[in-house]
Amino acid sequence: MSDPTAKKVVTNEANYWDSFYDHKFTVAVPSQFCCLVAIEAPKTRPFVEFGCGNGRDSNYMASQGLRVFSGDLSHKAIENLQASAAPNATFSVCDVSKADHVKSLVEQARAGAQESDNFNLTLYNRFFMHALDEAQEQKYLEALSSATKKGDTLYMEYRCSLDAPLEKEHGKGHYRRYIETKKLVELLESLDFSIKYEITGQGMAKFKSEDPFVSRIICERN
Numbered sequence: 001m002s003d004p005t006a007k008k009v010v011t012n013e014a015n016y017w018d019s020f021y022d023h024k025f026t027v028a029v030p031s032q033f034c035c036l037v038a039i040e041a042p043k044t045r046p047f048v049e050f051g052c053g054n055g056r057d058s059n060y061m062a063s064q065g066l067r068v069f070s071g072d073l074s075h076k077a078i079e080n081l082q083a084s085a086a087p088n089a090t091f092s093v094c095d096v097s098k099a100d101h102v103k104s105l106v107e108q109a110r111a112g113a114q115e116s117d118n119f120n121l122t123l124y125n126r127f128f129m130h131a132l133d134e135a136q137e138q139k140y141l142e143a144l145s146s147a148t149k150k151g152d153t154l155y156m157e158y159r160c161s162l163d164a165p166l167e168k169e170h171g172k173g174h175y176r177r178y179i180e181t182k183k184l185v186e187l188l189e190s191l192d193f194s195i196k197y198e199i200t201g202q203g204m205a206k207f208k209s210e211d212p213f214v215s216r217i218i219c220e221r222n
Helices: 004-022 032-040 056-063 075-083 099-110 134-147 181-190
Strands: 047-050 068-072 089-093 122-126 153-159 193-201 214-221
Touching: 032 056, 032 122, 032 153, 047 056, 047 099, 056 068, 056 089, 068 075, 068 099, 075 089, 089 099, 099 134, 134 181, 181 193, 181 214
Parallel strands: 047 068, 047 122, 068 089, 122 153
Antiparallel strands: 153 214, 193 214
């Protein structure tokens, strides 16, 4: 990454999350969105998560028998996850603003995909897109478009622009961008993804007193 400002943002975020996960923050149950994906994603397809954090969703998918390949910017989070990883789950440090990191994670998963399913993958990120600035988002999705193939499915859930004024349980002290879903849809479509499902609202990611406005997108690589 040649942009010194972007490098500083990535370094600051990595430091924040290393400190956060150094306390071994864990949640034993999957997110609501993960349960949706677990119900409809083919069990034979490798599952790839970007921004896996404490691994709650990746670990759940592994418990359901899927082969899991997950990455996160935080070395501490990955260190914690590797120490207790299931045999069918692989965790690695991944900076999505670097195309080779995205490509590597996808290629690891592709190696375990099945010919009978056209070697397709399930790709996933939750509460991750809003942690990226616009330049990082562009690099990540361009890299993902390049690394994926026809039939791969991408599931996304993130805080949208309607959530900006609401009170938060977590997140003070780190970067957060509230996403304009219309713009993200246009970007995905320009990168050869077809939108199969899109919804915005509350009641999908409630946590304690917080009921954020989130958007969900399911899209497929053309």
